[in-house]
Amino acid sequence: MSEKTTQEYSTKGAYVTGGEFNRDTNYIEDRITRDGTQGPNGEPGWPVEAGRYRLIAARACPWANRTVIVRRLLGLEDAISLGQPGPTHDARSWTFDLDPDGKDPVLGIERLQEAFFRRFPDYPRGITVPALVDIPSGAVVTNNFPQITLDFSTEWTEFHRPGAPKLYPEHLRQEIDEVNKRVFTEINNGVYRCGFAGSQEAYEAAYQRLWTAMDWLEQRLSQQRYLVGDTITEADVRLFTTLARFDAVYHGHFKCNRNKLTEMPALWAYARDLFQTPGFGDTIDFVQIKQHYYIVHEDINPTQIVPAGPDLSGWLTPHGRESLGGRPFGDGTPPGPVKAGEEVAEGHGAV
Structure with a gap:
């Protein structure tokens, strides 16, 4: 790639734009459903x-990692x-x-952008993952990541494996939705609000919000598995994919450095418990995670040097969470x- 092309499509200035970071949450809201309808009016x-x-x-x-975990847990491979x-x-896309x-072996495309443009020529927003693509047409269907995993659980049941867990059981949906809302705004997106803050004031406000929520989680998870x-x-x-990246990326790169995850006893044990559960840790690629954040975010790390640490061996140490009871997969x-x-x-x- 020529130097001119590299500069033209640089991500510099794409993430830190001044003041508070506000995520664009307008996604392609199409859904894949059992009856082929998208909304309440058919x-x-x-x-x-x-x-x-x-x-x-x-x-x-992390948003894409969720879909890989749920797909694996439910047996939708x-x-x-x-x-x-x-x-x-x-700046163009993945x-x-x-x-x-350099081409996806099924879609035959070099960039995810091509699938978006086949559906919406000159698509004006970010080309994001995860995305579901219609193979026959090569066009993107949706990149609405919060809905994708819920639909995997509720709309794709015909293709779930025997013994698939109930990840979104009806009797717990209200509480799951409430917890998810706080985790998304304060933690999943909260680390980005710290990392992409464009002023000291915006950063410190984001930092306080993040750690208020992390302390809430520490207390909650000290009492239940x-x-x-x-x-x-x-x-x-949804929480796990942020925790898996915390010490490797968010603590230093995003300046979320009050504590390392390894310094929060309940959260660290909880994260290890999930990491060692089939379907979670076996989807985590720490090398790619660090390469992405430290190379792509030129605003924050202009040298694009990728850190050698941290030590990852702790992810495989005993967590002791069995003492809190619980059944990881329920009846599955x-x-x-x-x-x-x-x-x-x-x-x-983790080695």
């Missing part, structure tokens, strides 16, 4: 159909194929630079081995 949508859709989910991205872009991108010839109820739910998935069972070809590369996990 608006046309996309029907659940095994083999029709491809989930594009970069290992580095054979119904929904998985494409995984590399960890870095420029690229399939880890695939042979999981966030809601006595089994793993959607709420745990753990997922089997990771699907061939979807394994985290050797040396990229």
Whole structure:
């Protein structure tokens, strides 16, 4: 790539724009549903159909990581194929630079941007992961990440594996939704509000909000094994992907440095408990995670040097959370081995 092209599509100035960071949460809100309708009035949508859709989910991205975990826990690997872009991108979009010839082997595209443009020429917003793409047309269906995992749980039940856990049980949905709202605003997005703050005042306000919520979690999880109820739910998935990146990225890169995760006894034990549960830690690629944040965010790390640390061996140490009771998969069972070809590369996990 020429120097001119590199500068033209640089991400510099794309993240830190001054003052408080506000995330654009306007996504493509189409849904894939059992009856093929999108809303309460029967608006046309996309029907659940095994083999029709491809989930594009970069290992580095916490929002995409959620969908990979839920897909694996529910056993949807054979119904929904998985494409995984590399960890870095420029201002245009994620690229399939880890695939042979730099193209997604199913969609045949070099950039996720192409799938968005096939649906919406000159799509004006960010090209984000996760995204579900309609394989026959090559067009994006949705990138509305909060809804994607809920629909995996509620609309794709025909294709769930035997023993799939109930991640969004009806009797707990109100509490799950309430917890998810606070976790998203204060923690999932809170770390970004710290990292992308454009002023000292905005940063300090974001920092206080983040740690107020982290202390709330520390107290809550000192008394119960999981966030809601006595089994793993959607709420745990959403929190876990932020915790998995906390010490490796958010503590230093995003200046969320009051404590390391390893210095918060309940949260650290909870995170290790989930990491060691099939479907969670076996989706985490620490190398790609660090490459993404430290290389792509030129505003924060202009040298693009990727740190060598931290030590990851602690993720595999005993957590002792069994003493709080709980049944990880409820009446269900753990997922089997990771699907061939979807394994985290050797040396990229916790060793």
